[in-house]
Amino acid sequence: xxxxxxxxxxxxxxxxSGLYAQPVQAGDKTAGAEAFVNGMAQRAIDFLGDESIxxxxxxxxxxxxxxxxxxxKTIGRFALGRYWRASNEAERKEYLKLFETMxxxxxxxxxxxxxxxxxxxxxxxxxxxxDAIVTSYVLPVGSGSEIQVDWRVRRKGGQYKIIDVIxxxxxxxxTQRSDFASVIQRGGGKVNVLLAHLRSE
Amino acid sequence: MFNNKAVAVLADGKTSMIxxxxxxxCLFLVSCSSTSKxxxxxxxIIINDPLENHNRRVFAFNAAVDDAVIHxxxxxxxxxxxxxxxxxxxNFLRNLKSPVTLANQVLQGDLPxxxxxxxxxxxxxxxxxxxxxxxxxxxxxxYEAEDFGQTLAVWGVDHGPYMVVPFLxxxxxRDYAGYAVDSFADPVRWYLHNIDExxxxxxxxxxxxxxxxxxxxxxxxxxxxxxxxxxxxxxxxYYQRRDALVRxxxxxxxxxxxxxxxx
Numbered sequence: 001x002x003x004x005x006x007x008x009x010x011x012x013x014x015x016x017s018g019l020y021a022q023p024v025q026a027g028d029k030t031a032g033a034e035a036f037v038n039g040m041a042q043r044a045i046d047f048l049g050d051e052s053i054x055x056x057x058x059x060x061x062x063x064x065x066x067x068x069x070x071x072x073k074t075i076g077r078f079a080l081g082r083y084w085r086a087s088n089e090a091e092r093k094e095y096l097k098l099f100e101t102m103x104x105x106x107x108x109x110x111x112x113x114x115x116x117x118x119x120x121x122x123x124x125x126x127x128x129x130x131d132a133i134v135t136s137y138v139l140p141v142g143s144g145s146e147i148q149v150d151w152r153v154r155r156k157g158g159q160y161k162i163i164d165v166i167x168x169x170x171x172x173x174x175t176q177r178s179d180f181a182s183v184i185q186r187g188g189g190k191v192n193v194l195l196a197h198l199r200s201e
Numbered sequence: 202m203f204n205n206k207a208v209a210v211l212a213d214g215k216t217s218m219i220x221x222x223x224x225x226x227c228l229f230l231v232s233c234s235s236t237s238k239x240x241x242x243x244x245x246i247i248i249n250d251p252l253e254n255h256n257r258r259v260f261a262f263n264a265a266v267d268d269a270v271i272h273x274x275x276x277x278x279x280x281x282x283x284x285x286x287x288x289x290x291x292n293f294l295r296n297l298k299s300p301v302t303l304a305n306q307v308l309q310g311d312l313p314x315x316x317x318x319x320x321x322x323x324x325x326x327x328x329x330x331x332x333x334x335x336x337x338x339x340x341x342x343x344y345e346a347e348d349f350g351q352t353l354a355v356w357g358v359d360h361g362p363y364m365v366v367p368f369l370x371x372x373x374x375r376d377y378a379g380y381a382v383d384s385f386a387d388p389v390r391w392y393l394h395n396i397d398e399x400x401x402x403x404x405x406x407x408x409x410x411x412x413x414x415x416x417x418x419x420x421x422x423x424x425x426x427x428x429x430x431x432x433x434x435x436x437x438x439y440y441q442r443r444d445a446l447v448r449x450x451x452x453x454x455x456x457x458x459x460x461x462x463x464x
Contacts, residue, residue, distance in 0.1 A: 109426065181239075
């Protein structure tokens with residue numbers, strides 16, 4: 001009799017813990033990605049708004065943050081699209097190097113015009129095995145509307161890296177891929193044409 | 202910068218526009234899908250740009266006009282009217298657009314959205330001093346941009362060919378037709394026409410254009426400096442942004458990203 005009651009309690013307990021386990025696990029998985037985006041944004045804001053350091057120091061810090069927070073290889077490979085397969089080892093190597101230089105340059109210029117905005121991470125969801133989409137909002141200093149910025153964060157080898165930034169529904173990676181595809185196609189389908197452009201940028 | 206060449210491009214644009222429009226209409230009717238071997242994509246949308254050479258010429262013309270005329274005007278606007286004032290202008294224009302927005306919400310079958318439009322118009326007109334202040338937005342009833350191009354998309358109409366419209370910029374046959382329908386059906390236009398206040402209507406159109414260009418200037422400059430093929434980057438951005446608007450900016454869709462396991 002007590003054994004039976006014990007079994008019932010056990011089953012009920014198991015059921016409930018089963019019900020609770022799911023959302024807690026999902027929340028845990030996105031919590032890491034959310035904290036990662038939040039931490040990166042706060043660090044960036046800290047030194048972007050720091051008036052005590054020079055412009056060059058700020059750029060240097062920002063470039064370092066970009067290199068450690070973004071998975072440039074994955075972004076670069078995505079941006080090359082179908083032409084990744086069509087290119088050889090040497091081309092890929094040079095492309096990835098040039099791509100990283102370009103992205104770091106573009107982003108540090110973009111955030112160089114920082115005017116005191118704040119970033120608020122509001123939600124996150126899992127997307128596939130490895131990715132989380134973290135939704136944040138950039139809040140303006142004065143009047144004006146907030147802008148939605150989604151970050152695709154991929155977990156690889158226990159580390160989080162950003163692989164896409166989606167501003168108001170427009171993905172940086174998708175835009176870049178479309179841009180590169182057009183450059184290559186108009187250049188007669190040669191990856192070399194893109195490399196030449198990247199070299200001269 | 203605004204020299205004979207630019208004017209020639211404009212004249213060329215004008216005469217060829219009629220021709221182009223009729224060609225476009227034919228393309229649209231037979232739902233021409235220019236299936237090239239490897240289409241250029243914007244996420245999972247196949248870009249359909251059969252008039253690319255023509256579009257690139259109009260694009261270059263628009264870029265020249267932006268540099269020579271539009272951006273200096275926007276900079277002047279920013280210098281004269283501080284940010285809260287510009288926000289007021291935007292709120293006021295959005296409020297004036299309420300009838301068109303409402304009609305499109307209803308046509309899309311988005312009844313909660315339609316309710317929000319009505320609430321926003323009433324609250325902002327009465328409490329927000331005729332729409333200058335977005336009181337409803339501050340209370341959580343956010344503005345949602347709707348137009349007939351989006352309505353057509355909800356009804357299942359594809360973009361049709363991509364078009365770059367002189368002075369207006371990137372569009373598609375569907376969205377440009379939608380824009381024409383919205384402008385024509387706008388009750389504010391009919392009202393101002395009936396009371397013989399056309400100049401007021403053109404003032405409104407001018408302000409809308411100024412507001413639009415002000416909101417786009419920084420984005421476009423950024424895109425130009427961060428892209429190799431500016432035309433292609435604007436095109437990809439246009440498709441993605443329109444797609445986000447059609448989905449009412451729900452956050453549940455982000456472009457897919459392969460795992461690259463071999464990397």
